[in-house]
Amino acid sequence: MTASDNKRLRDVALLATLVVLGFIMLVPLMWTVLLSLKSNSDLLQSTANAFHGPYTVENYAAITKSSGVFRWLMNSVIVSGLQTIGVLVLASLAGYGFARLEFPYRDQIFLLVLFGLAIPEQAVIITRHQLFTGLHLHNSYPGLILPGLAAPFGVFLMTQYFKAIPKELDEAAILDNASRFKIFWKVLLPLTIPAQATLGIFTFLGSWNDYWWPLISATRADMFTLTVGLSASQINFAQTSGLGYLMTQAVFAAVPILIVYIIFQKYIVRAVAGAAIR
């Protein structure tokens, strides 16, 4: 067997392994979609009924007829979108500052920011809730968006990314009489697009899937995000007689995220690959 045959064999084995692993990862998703296309009464008898027809879109029709679902969708888009933009702006500026600027107690402040990574949300939820009560921010978009803007992971990621960019680029721009902001905006920021894409998608994903804070901050139905709204829509205990509907909710909530991922996947893959190489 020649070396090229060996390589081909290895490639085929690798490909087969990846296909199997990919399939295993897809199984839960396919199962969810399959269940969502079955009537609830069929699934009540047995979930094995999902493997054969008849299939129906009645659960999707029921979701769209739900009185609040489009409002919740819009709320989720607004909250996740603005939170993502906010995090990208703040984390980029902070990251640039920590990576490039000299100012008193810079390292100590950076360390303080990193402590944020170690503090779970549960530890601060009561004080945060009380603070927002005092500020009358519950049941409002700022109330849902602001907590997510404190993103220590984002600051850390962007700081590291800015640090990895050669300082010679800044120096060349300074020689061309560029201002600090111009260097940040025109020279360095474009180079951080892959990191921003990664941070953006993780922030969007986290915000989209967030349940707890919207659950206790948005207590009015018109301010529910999709996760809370869909959860409130569940009909009976353990949703025993509405499994198809439950799965449809999951699919419905996942579709926007899927779209975001499809749009940005080029950047995400590039960023992950870049991080691996680096």
Added chain:
Amino acid sequence: MIGPFKKRTPHPHPLPSSGEREFRAVLMALIGLTLMSCQPKSDVTEVTVQRIFGECRANVPQGQAPIKNPDGECEVVTHLLDEFQKANPDIKLKVNIAPWPGYDQLSAQFASGDPPDIATMHMSAMPDFASRGLIEPLDGGFKEVSLDVDNFTPAARNGVTIDGQVYGMPFDNWTQLWHVNMNLFAKAGLVRDGQPILPRNPDELLAQARQFKAKTGLPYLLQPTDNERAAFTRNLFTYLLDQKAVVFSDPKTIRLNTPEARRIVNLFKQIYAEGLMAPGQDYPAAMAAFLNGEGGICLVGTWMIGTFEAEANTAGRPLYQGYTVKPYPMLYGTEQAAFVDGHAWVMPKRDRTPAERAAVLKLMKFLQVHDYDWARTGHLPTQKDVAQSAQYLSLPHRNDIVALASTGKTLPAGVERQFAIQDIVGDEMASAIRGHKSVDAALSDAEHRVNDLLFHVLSRQDR
């Protein structure tokens, strides 16, 4: 010579240009809209209603009766609130639907000082809120709207009364029942005169369960054993009541390390060990198993009656013409006993106008009057007149279970943290029944954990 220009006299009423006209029209419209929105709405009282039971507007188009699943919890409550709204145009109901069980949101609303005007609450959760002064006692209010508390069934009244005061309008009582697959029971030779033969003591239970398994090859009992262990707790409480055991010597002290409790846990352990109960089933799996004829008796609540009855009326299904439901058979005593819980409507404490308060009480009165509609869901009625009515008793199987509205018992009203207690006890029972712990150790641990939990609950004067 060019004389001085004659100064033009402005037209007293110049014609506006077309652009100006449009601008003015828009401005007037905006002012009109603003004024309209600023009009006092003194004739409409807004009331925020917070409930569980899900969202099903697709099945209940606004202003119409349910077009699908008319006896479902969500459909009935949605329609009831619609009907109230239609009958009371001077009251605007703003309905919040909270994810089950609703207490994360409600607690957050209390914390932020903005609770709803009326909310659903489990009777077992009411002591937690009443002891903190978060919900209003309603005796006086009920008198104002002639809401007769003497019409409450004993189980309902017991469930909403704390320290002698009524804190809620009971919506239902629910309890676990023995749902029976009569087709399999017949096959096992456990039917007499069209009724299932049920055990009268632990020995009979074991004998009949063995007979059932021998004749059908299937487990006698189906109940959730994994992930959802509340069923174990409810079994225990019901059979402790059957033995007239004192479960709580006072609201802060549970007694589980007792011969009565040991008897029950040992019995279920034996049932499990002999394969007379299906192992490894979570809640949906146990329900599906019963629907598919994979066991004789399903231990689950009143809320499943409608689902099982529908199967009993569907040709070709395992339950077709072969379903009935009974209260738990008493194994130790002779008087019917059952642990029950229930849903109630409460009025959270907050600043409200007399009109808002009156509107809330009016809604509670409306819900009392429509108790029959809610009882169609399978839950036990909370009003004596409904429980005794021919209309209610003509519903499937209600004759068999209606006595529980009188005999059912909640935990003592002063016991707080009942949800947590249910989890702890169920957890320990599951450990014992599945053989992970000795029965003595499990009951001892359960007792210690519950009492520790209750010890750390602040007393009212400490708050």
